[in-house]
Amino acid sequence: MKTMLALGVAFALIFTAGLPAADAATLAGKVAFEGTAPVAEKMAMDADPTCQMLHPDGAVADDVIVNSNGTLKNVFVYVKEGVTGTFPAPTDAVQFDQHGCQYTPKVFGIQVNQPLEIINSDNTLHNVHALPQNSKEFNLGMPIQGMKLKKTFTSPEVMVKIKCEVHPWMSAYAGVLEHPFYGVTNEEGAFEIKNLPPGNYVVETWHEKYGAQTQNVTIAGADEAKELAFSYKG
Amino acid sequence: MPKENPTLYSVPKTTMWFAIVSLILLGSLIWTVYADYAREWKTWQRQFVRLKLEKARAELAQAEQGVDVKKLEELNRRHAEAQKSLAARRAEIRRLQKDLAKRDLELGKVRTRAQDLKQYEDSYKYYFEEYRLHRDPRAAEYEAKLGEVRAEAEKVKRELEGLEAAREIEARQADEYQAGEKELAIQIEELVKAKKTAAAKVKKLNPSLVTELLNAPMLDFIAPTLRIQQVVLEDLRDDYHFIQVQKVDRCTTCHLGIDQKGFEDAPQPFRTHPKPELFLSPSSPHPIEKVGCTVCHSGSGHAVSFTEAAHTPRNEEQMKEWQKKYRWRPMEKWDAKMLPLDHTEASCAKCHRNVVEVPQAERLNRGRRMAETYGCFGCHKIEGFENRWKVGPSLFNVQSKVKADWLTRWLADPKSFRASTRMPQIFHLSNASAPEEKKINDAAIEGIAAYLMKNSDAAELAEPPVPGDAGRGRKLVEETGCLGCHTVDGKGTSRFGPELSGLGSKTSAAWVFTWVKDPKHFSPDTRMPNLRLTDQEASDIAAYLVSLKNEAFEKTPPVRPEPAAVDWLVLENFKKTMRASEAEAELAKMSPEAKLQFVGKSSIAHQGCYACHDIKGFEEAKPIGTELSDHGRKDIHQLDFGLIHIEHTRHGWFFQKLKEPRIFDRGKVKAYYEKLRMPDFNFTDEEAGALVTFLLSLTREEIPLEMQRLLNLKEQAVESGRLLVSKFNCQGCHTLDGKTAEVRGFIEEAGNAPPVIDGEGAKVQQKWLHEFLRQPVTIRPWLTYRMPTFGFSDDHAKELVEYFSYLAGEDVSYRGLELPDVSLEKLGDGKMLFEKFQCVKCHKLDKASAMLGASFLAPDLVLSKARLQPDWVIEWLKDPQVLQEGTMMPTFFPDGSTPLPDVLGGDPQQQIEAIRDYLFRYAPDEDAPAETPPPAPVTPKS
Structure with missing residues (x-):
């Protein structure tokens, strides 16, 4: 009974430590897309019959994905300037899968020294070639279906390109940051950055094709829920 | 009558003179002693002592601060208590000590007795054994004696043990009484150790009467603390006006901190020498006892004053400062003046001879x-540099490349055509700027152009056989390797070859086409290699390069000299060997063309153009x-x-x-x-x-x-290779020998850059490398850059193979690879791994894969057995990024792990070896290796 109690207390402590400070805000918003969505190029997967079989109807390029509600998917949104304090790297790994000869997620954020678990779900050879400028480059061959490897980035960098040389159409981008204040737009074009303490910030959005935009944000405090709107022109 | 003075001189006068002379003598004596005593270097040494004292005091202060005062007080208090209780027990301890002394006496006696008995025992034993052997009746007698003495010895031994045990108890008791006090004393000592050392240092450095006396005038010959320091260099000589004298460097007399740590920020002359790992320290390659100072810095080593040491000011400002501060003046009589600091590296070459580059200089x-x-x-x-080459292009065929008008404009002002050109300005310089001189210069320019046009051959030029496309040509120039040596239109950074901008204002498409197709056709000795371009590629490049014009240059009027100036130059030349009247008569006979040709030839001879260019008629000129x-x-x-x-x-x-x-x-x-x-x-x-x-x-x-850095045979071979590498600019494209490839500065993806060839000697087989250097073949089909054909001679190729091999610590062998013996089972595992890792997915060369992209053009693995060294393949498979940064080849064994734990016991090393062994038997037309092991299996290279 005593051990249970102790455990309970320990858990409570851990949770409270992980919980947002009482006066932290949530930054949410959408990234709109103006103009007509470019026609996605068909990807020739004939380099690898395995990939071709996984996409019997053919696959299209995933560099620009405009959602049905007129928003842009896979935009990396992060606090570029203004964050103070240190944020220890989470021990939970970011999952990065090679599935159907494509990367999932295509764009993601990760903290410095946070483990990145790379998975190969395909029954073919993939190589994961990360090309950071600030951290050590790695290039892993993953010939076995279901195999997993772990890697980390040791310095912040927006963005680190990751590519597969066996399948030249495969590319992904990782935003490596020293803090956890980032998000990626989803199928609704929405993003959310939680637990941001009060302060003056510069928020940047980054898109593989359309580049970066910035906005200044001031969080006054006390559970504020700030809405931000970005917009890219096609 | 008073007695006459018998002396012929006046005593008072003499006495006075005597006094005066004595005073002068005394004065000069004092002056002599003082002059001998008051030396410049002593001032510096006193100052250094003060500096050291300051440092020691600072150290002491720090050490004092480092002492935990509270702890020390506590310890002292406890120590005092311990001493007090010790004092109380003093009588008891004394008694114990007395007892112990007594006990020791007793012990000594018993110990001697035991030793005696042992000797008797040995002796009886000997006799007993001897007599028994010889059946002597005395045997029984000695047996009895032996028994007795043994019993006695046993008794004494027990007595001794008892005494020893008792003594131990007593001694422990005595120690125990004192232990607490001793332990505390040690602790206190430990706490104040640093402080004490520092204090001792301060005390030693503090001025004292003793040191003052030791350094006092007249007494300072005994054992002065201030004294001249010197390094005597056995093997080196100084030139004292035609007399060779052993080199003695006394620089350390004032530069007292030069080889000591801790004076890095001290004011001169006390500062520590920079880079102690390289200079002065005993473990460095230039220890002070062996090298001294003036070998590198020059100056007068035996001198002990600032001026006489022949210090050289850095600039005028410093000179003025020195004159004011030290009454510095240049040492007229000393030729080897100190080198200003920024030129000290010049001395490295004295000992580091026959090397292309001196390390770190x-x-x-x-x-x-x-x-x-x-x-x-x-x-x-310049001796030692005779093996260098002409830097300008050969002009043997120049008439087929440029027109006379271009030449005259170029000679008049090369930089107006290309700001980056290395062709110097020869004419119209400051000593030929008067109007008359300008005209003469123009005449010389026109003459040189006329001479070169006439005295060069018409090379056979081919017009581009197919229409060229400038756009494609630009891409080729940027992507096939031209930028390894050239810059063009803002692209590239290498200044090794000439800039190609404006080429269209210089030459024709036919020339460019012919040149790039085969540079040696136009100029057999050129260093420009052959990129093995197709007709279409060469035509495209020609189209692009001739599209680059320098319009401003084209608009400059060509040089047209005045005939009078030409005549004047001819006359001046004739007059060197003829009478004026004869010269004029000779001139009158010449046609204008002949005059120009004469002026041209004499001007080339006068300016020495042939030093950089091959020019007809000047093949043997000095x-x-x-x-x-x-x-x-x-x-x-x-x-x-x-x-x-x-x-x-x-x-x-x-x-x-x-x-x-x-x-x-x-x-x-x-x-x-x-x-x-x-x-x-x-x-x-x-x-x-x-x-x-x-x-x-x-x-x-x-x-x-013995003072020089002599090269062994391998090092000499490496240096020969380095010279070739420099001559042909290998590092323009390849990272090699500590220099990053020039092209890596602008190629975005490292995987698309020409390979890093550091360690090439350990990577490839020498035989293959030799063939490859002579006749390159495509290894990396995805690269747009091409290894050009340099047309190396057999000797050059050999030199380069030696260079690469020795640089990588390998020996040179042209025997080719001897494959290690491998079991069929392991080969089978290798094949399985080869298939599981899907190596052929990228390393498969056919037309279809070429369409798929760069990564499908990985090197043909069939080449491996003739090209690669087995040991290198192992290292490569472990982690390709280590050997070739940015390579597209992934590692299949990240951090020494394998994804296949079931093969070969999951041992990555074994798996890698199996892949390697399979690879070296990989056959071109089938995916399986030869079934039988190779004909001559030999053990692997150790």
Whole structure:
């Protein structure tokens, strides 16, 4: 009974430590897309019959994905300037899968020294070639279906390109940051950055094709829920 | 009558004179003693003692601060208590000690008794054994004696043990009484140790009557603390006006902290020498006892005063400061003046001979490279650099490349065509700026152009056989490797070959086409390699390059000299060997063309154009420049400073000469052929400075062989290779030998850059490398850059193979690879791994894969067995990124793990070996290796 109690207390402590400070805000918003969505190029997967079989109807390029509600998917949104304090790297790994000869997620954020678990779900050879400028480059061959490897980035960098040389159409981008204040737009074009303490910030959005935009944000405090709107022109 | 004074002199006068002379004598004695005593270096040594004292005091203060006062007080208190209780027990302890002494006496006695008994025992034993052996009746007697003595010995032994045990108890008791006090004393000592050491140091350095006395005048011959320090260099000599004297460096008399740690920020002359790992420290390659100071810095080593040591100020400002502070003046009589700090590297070359670059001597190396790039060796003979090459293009076929008008414009002002050109300005310089002289220069230019047009061959040029596309041509220029050596239109960074911008204003498409198709066709000795371009590629490149024009240059009017100026030049030449009237008669006979040709030929001879270019009629001509082999020691009085007011130093003169080669003619009245001829290279201050360092490094000074950095045979071979690497600019494309490839500066993805070839000697087989260097083949089909064909001779290829092998610590062997013996089972595992890792997915060369992209063009693995070294393949498979940064080849064994734990016991090393062994038997037409092991299996290279 005593051990249970102790455990309970320990858990409570851990949770409270992980919980947002009482006066932290949530930054949410959408990234709109103006103009007509470019026609996605068909990807020739004939380099690898395995990939071709996984996409019997053919696959299209995933560099620009405009959602049905007129928003842009896979935009990396992060606090570029203004964050103070240190944020220890989470021990939970970011999952990065090679599935159907494509990367999932295509764009993601990760903290410095946070483990990145790379998975190969395909029954073919993939190589994961990360090309950071600030951290050590790695290039892993993953010939076995279901195999997993772990890697980390040791310095912040927006963005680190990751590519597969066996399948030249495969590319992904990782935003490596020293803090956890980032998000990626989803199928609704929405993003959310939680637990941001009060302060003056510069928020940047980054898109593989359309580049970066910035906005200044001031969080006054006390559970504020700030809405931000970005917009890219096609 | 008073007695007459018998002396012939007046006593009072004599006494007075005597007194005066005595006083003068005394004065001069005092003065002598004082002059001998008050020496400049003593002032510095006193100052250094003060500096050390300051440091020691600071250390003491720090040590005092470091002492935990509370802890010390507590310890002291406890120590005092312990001492008190010890005192109380003093009587008891004394008694114990007395008892112990008694006990020791007793013990001694018993111990002696035991030893005696042992001897008896041994003796009886011996006799007993002897008699028993010889059946002597005395045996029984000795047996009995032995028994007795043994029993006695046993008894004594027990007694001894008892005594020893008792003594131990008593001794422990005595120790116990004192232990607490001792332990505390040790702890206190430990706490104040640093402080005590520092305090001792301070005490030693503090001025004291003893040191004052030891250093006092008249007494300072006994054991002074201030004394001259010196390093005697057994093997080196100083030149004292034709007398060779053993080198003695007394610099450390004042530079007292030079080889000591901790004076890095001290004021001069006490500062620590930089880079102790390289200089002065006993473990460095240049220990002070062996090398001294003036070998590198020059100056007068035996001198012990600032001025006499021949210190050289850095600049005029410092000179003024020194004059004021130290009453400095230049040492007229000492030739080897100290080198200014930025030229010290010049001395490295004294001992580091026959090397392309001196390790870590950046500025000297830069100067050397500049001399090589700008072709100084063409005009100036320099011993040790005779194996350098002409830096300008051959003009044997120049009439097929450019037109006479282009030549005259170019000669008049090369930089107006290409700002980056290394062709110096020869005409229209400061000593030929009067209107009349300008006309004469123009005549010479026109003459040279006329001579070159007439005295060169018409090379066979091919018109581009297919229409070229400038856009494609630009892409080819940017992507096939031209930028490894050239810049063009803002692209590229290498200045090795000429800039290609504006080429359309210089030559024709036919010339460019013919040239790039086969440079050696036009110019057999050119260093430009052959990129094995197709007709279409060469046509495209020609179309692009001739589209680049320099319109401003084209608009410059060509040089048209006045006939009078041509006549004047001819006459001046004739007059060197004829009477004026004869010369005029000779001139009258000449046609205008003949005059131009004559002026051209004599001008080329006068300016020495053939030093950089091959020119017909000048194949055997001697270079026009002064020999520079001993210029680092050139007598300053032989340098003509003219009427120019600059500091009279070698480096000052060299710098001025390099910056403005004709300046020393200023203000002088000189005939045309007497004037200075060195052309203007438009060096920046920094470039000229590096060249000055190089010039100062040129000396014939004799350094004993044992002092030199001698090269062994392998090192010599590496240096020969380095010279070739520099001559053909391998590092333009390849990272090699500590230098990053020039092209890596602008190729975005490292995987698309030409390979890093550091360690190539350990990677490939020598036989293969030799063939490849002579006749390159495509290894990496995805690269747009091509390894060009340099047309290396067999000897050059051999030299390069040796260079790569020795650089990688390998031996040279042309025997080819001897494959290790491998079991069929392991080969089977290798094949399985090869398939599981899907190697052929990328390493498969057919037309279909070529369409898929760069990564499907990985090197053909069939090449491996003839190309690669087995040990290298192992390292490569472990982690390709380590050997070739940015490579597309992934690692299949990240962090020493394998994804296949079931094969070969999951041992990555074994798996890698199996793949390697399979790879070396991988056959071209089938996926399976040969079933039988190779004919001559031999053990692997150790």
